[in-house]
Amino acid sequence: MVDHTVRAFDIELQDLARRITEMGGIAESMLGRAVEALVKGDLRQAEEVIGTDAGLDELEREVNDKAILLIARRQPMAVDLRFIASTMKLAGDIERIGDLAKNIGKRVKAIGVPFHHPSLVTGVTHLGDMAQDRLRQVLDAYARRDLDAAMEVWRHDDDIDALHNSLFRELLTYMMEDPRNITFCTHLLFCAKNIERVGDHCTNIAEIMHYMLTGGAVNQTRPRAGAVTEVDLAINGDTES
Amino acid sequence: MSLSSDPVGFRPPAAAHSSSGDSGAGATKVSARRCSVFYGAKQALFDVDVDIPERMVTAFIGPSGCGKTTFLRCINRMNDTIPIARVTGEIIIDGKNINSDKVDPVALRARVGMVFQKPNPFPKTIFENIAYAPRIHGMATSRDDLAEIVEKSLRRAGLFEEVKDRLDQPGTGLSGGQQQRLCIARAIAVNPEIILMDEPCSALDPIATAKIEELIDELRENYTIVIVTHSMQQAARVSQRTAFFHLGKLVEFGPTDRIFTAPNDQRTQDYITGRFG
Helix, strand or coil: CCCCCCCHHHHHHHHHHHHHHHHHHHHHHHHHHHHHHHHHHHHHHHHHHHHHHHHHHHHHHHHHHHHHHHHHHHHHCHHHHHHHHHHHHHHHHHHHHHHHHHHHHHHHHHCCCCCCCHHHHHHHHHHHHHHHHHHHHHHHHHHCCCCHHHHHHHHHHHHHHHHHHHHHHHHHHHHHHHHHHHHHHHHHHHHHHHHHHHHHHHHHHHHHHHHHCCCCCCCCCCCCCCEEEEEEEECCCCCCC | CEEEEEEEEECCCCHHCCCCCCCCCEEEEEEEEEEEECCCCCCEEEEEEEHHHHEEEEECCCCCCHHHHHHHHHHHHHHHCCCCEEEEEEEEEECEECCCCCHHHHHHHHHHEEECCCCCCCCCCHHHHHHHHHHHHCCCCCHHHHHHHHHHHHHHHHCCCHHHHHHCEEEEHHCCCHHHHHHHHHHHHCCCCEEEECCCCCCCHHHHHHHHHHHHHHEEEEEEEEECCCCHHHHHHHHEEEEEEECEEEEEEEEHHHHHHHCCCCHHHEEECCCCC
């Protein structure tokens, strides 16, 4: 796109985009390290993840302050206005991803020990990898302003949901097998839920990008994993966003 | 009572007037068909086709020299007053082509009023500024009739309360914003159907501008308004339709809400975001 006549405006917009990318990088790393800490029962790493969150919150505030100032100063229109409004929303979604990673860190501390159930380790690790991939893809799409890549993420949230559902069922069976598993499994359940929510935020980011790049909302329905059952409702509630 | 739709009371009280609504088009008041304007050998406007809706504010935007004022002046045949100007194509108001020889431009200009960039009251009293046109158009038979028209016009222009005690003083003694509202009152005194405004606020301070914009919003209940403005924010604030002109061509015309958030044409996008070279 052609530069603005006022060069400072371009620089300010680039600065906003750079901060989103920076926030995305931090959130992505927090998520990865949180899941790793969970699997390894690494309390120190969990603490580290929790500590990182404050910085991400601060970045979000900065992004919002700068965006507000930019609106006041430049009275942006059309693509610029959409970009700035979207930036504020993106910062919110990314900040939430950081919160979710932080929550996993807290759970790790609550569980207190590594868990050695191979199937669960594989399941949680895989779920974490998927969410991280999704996040990386959508952030790359943002950096490249690549709508197709963003919509690819948007279409493929169902596998995260499916894996989360199967993990839920597995955890249920362990809880039924032995009530002493309940505490641990509940923590794990919430961790899985947190990871699954990261996937939802990734689809949000893709939707925001769609608006940012086209000016319109996504007008398709997203593919859902399987039919809604009572178990699904118990798992997912009505948190669809 | 539902609070959720307006939790913080940001919505303006006259929601029906807000420019964010009205996406549905009303009846067409003015249609241009292949309208071109030449100044001598130079073509200033190229084949403009547009349908301007009734009782809405339509804003013309575009860089200097893009043809927006030239086109505005076609709507009441103001280009007739420029000897070297030649207009081709049709301007149809209520189904009649006003470029026809049978149309009397003076009568036309009573139906299509105009307000200019610089407030230009007559060097007469405030009363006479308003009364002049109704008198020559034979709209009033007595001084009482005239006084009524003057008061009504000044009220509609939101100026009456400010000037009612000095109607016999010169219009040129008012502040710039008051003078501009006087000119609007003068334009509406002859009951026009359409009001053309050529950058009506560019000589005014922000408060006087806000008063004119408020007035425009009220007037659109009864009049079709076309406004040329260099302020994109003003176009976004006051209009329901926006037309973007560039190099003598109408590039894009559509609902203001869409033009300023998601224009279709790259040139519109570049212009309104400040990317024009």
